[in-house]
Amino acid sequence: MAMASLFHQSSKTHFYFALANVSRRSFSSFSTSFNSRTFKPLFQVRTVTTPTEAFVGFDEMISGTQRKYFMLGGKGGVGKTSCAASLAVKFANHGHPTLVVSTDPAHSLSDSFDQNLTGGALVPVQGVDSPLYALEISPERTREEFRAASQLHGDSGVKNIMDSMGLGMLSEQLGELKLGELLDTPPPGLDEAIAISKVMQFLESKEYSTFSRIVFDTAPTGHTLRLLSLPDFLDASIGKMMKLKKKIASATSALKSMFNKEEPQRDDASDKLEQLRERMAKVRDLFRDSETTEFIIVTIPTVMAINESSRLCASLKKESVSVRKLIVNQVLPPSTSECKFCVMRRKDQMRALETITKDPELASLKIIQAPLVDVEIRGVAGLKFMGDTVWK
Numbered sequence: 001m002a003m004a005s006l007f008h009q010s011s012k013t014h015f016y017f018a019l020a021n022v023s024r025r026s027f028s029s030f031s032t033s034f035n036s037r038t039f040k041p042l043f044q045v046r047t048v049t050t051p052t053e054a055f056v057g058f059d060e061m062i063s064g065t066q067r068k069y070f071m072l073g074g075k076g077g078v079g080k081t082s083c084a085a086s087l088a089v090k091f092a093n094h095g096h097p098t099l100v101v102s103t104d105p106a107h108s109l110s111d112s113f114d115q116n117l118t119g120g121a122l123v124p125v126q127g128v129d130s131p132l133y134a135l136e137i138s139p140e141r142t143r144e145e146f147r148a149a150s151q152l153h154g155d156s157g158v159k160n161i162m163d164s165m166g167l168g169m170l171s172e173q174l175g176e177l178k179l180g181e182l183l184d185t186p187p188p189g190l191d192e193a194i195a196i197s198k199v200m201q202f203l204e205s206k207e208y209s210t211f212s213r214i215v216f217d218t219a220p221t222g223h224t225l226r227l228l229s230l231p232d233f234l235d236a237s238i239g240k241m242m243k244l245k246k247k248i249a250s251a252t253s254a255l256k257s258m259f260n261k262e263e264p265q266r267d268d269a270s271d272k273l274e275q276l277r278e279r280m281a282k283v284r285d286l287f288r289d290s291e292t293t294e295f296i297i298v299t300i301p302t303v304m305a306i307n308e309s310s311r312l313c314a315s316l317k318k319e320s321v322s323v324r325k326l327i328v329n330q331v332l333p334p335s336t337s338e339c340k341f342c343v344m345r346r347k348d349q350m351r352a353l354e355t356i357t358k359d360p361e362l363a364s365l366k367i368i369q370a371p372l373v374d375v376e377i378r379g380v381a382g383l384k385f386m387g388d389t390v391w392k
């Protein structure tokens with residue numbers, strides 16, 4: 001009974017959905033493959049809408065054609081995907097060729113847009129004014145890439161030679177770095193870091209140069225935190241390993257030439273690890289570049305979610321990542337009915353919202369409240385509605 005009255009009080013929302021005017025633009029002529037050999041732009045860039053008074057806050061996000069990245073993250077289930085997808089729709093409807101990427105292993109972009117966007121390639125989203133593409137990156141595939149690099153671990157040939165020549169000390173040092181463990185069981189957050197670096201790699205090509213807004217729907221908080229510390233960790237461990245590898249290689253090479261043996265072959269696995277290290281460093285730099293990248297935290301008005309957001313914010317700031325906005329999603333509208341449940345829940349939410357104003361990490365952020373609407377947000381029309389509510 002209580003829930004029923006909650007759902008009935010915002011009939012305006014239903015009305016909006018019915019009115020939502022979605023242009024059905026055909027994207028059939030756009031290429032959807034990353035592997036195309038012709039380097040023609042995927043689409044022509046439209047003039048980007050000039051900011052108006054009506055878009056205070058959002059105007060900053062749409063101004064300029066220089067590429068900008070927006071990472072949306074937070075606790076599981078708070079509405080990250082809905083907020084990311086609604087932002088992507090809004091960018092596209094304001095003239096920005098936009099790419100929305102999910103690096104969350106549990107993708108929900110397809111569900112959110114109510115379109116099939118699976119397959120790990122760029123898929124055009126139907127029903128928006130400017131080109132909007134979606135990409136769901138498969139964690140399994142990125143993991144495979146890392147496994148390929150782990151062949152290095154199996155490179156026992158050099159180690160054996162070193163051991164047999166009484167130079168096992170160096171190879172023992174390799175073991176101390178626990179790289180075997182690292183390579184066999186990739187640390188959490190690595191999938192996501194590789195996924196982001198992959199997107200950046202694609203975007204470097206001419207074909208994708210026209211995307212001016214990239215929105216990332218990231219994995220829940222824990223992953224993000226690990227992802228942030230990962231590049232430094234890999235940088236240090238791979239860097240150390242590379243040095244040792246070089247020492248070992250030059251020592252064996254000298255010994256081999258003494259015994260007239262062949263020069264060792266170029267080490268592909270080392271190249272791969274070096275590449276991985278460079279890519280992780282790029283991800284780290286992207287996160288820290290406040291000119292181009294903004295991390296937006298999404299939360300809900302509960303003390304638990306807000307506390308987690310505060311910790312996330314502190315970690316992001318510590319890593320010099322730019323955080324300016326906090327979306328508090330699913331805020332109940334003031335109750336106009338006798339629904340006790342609604343009144344109590346709203347009071348509880350208001351108390352939770354109060355804690356934000358006293359939180360040392362969150363208080364300085366721009367707080368954006370997004371109402372809990374009475375239908376599930378799905379499809380471009382729903383996302384457009386949400387976007388118009390959230391991104392102002």
Ligand SMILES: Nc1ncnc2c1ncn2[C@@H]1O[C@H](COP(=O)(O)OP(=O)(O)OP(=O)(O)O)[C@@H](O)[C@H]1O
Nearest residue numbers: 076077078079080081082108330371372373376377
């Ligand atoms: N303001 C809102 N009002 C009503 N429903 C909402 C609102 N925001 C999100 N939802 C709904 O809540 C559900 C979860 O949202 P969403 O998938 O965006 O969360 P998420 O944080 O990305 O979740 P996950 O961490 O599982 O990926 C979806 O069914 C979505 O439609």
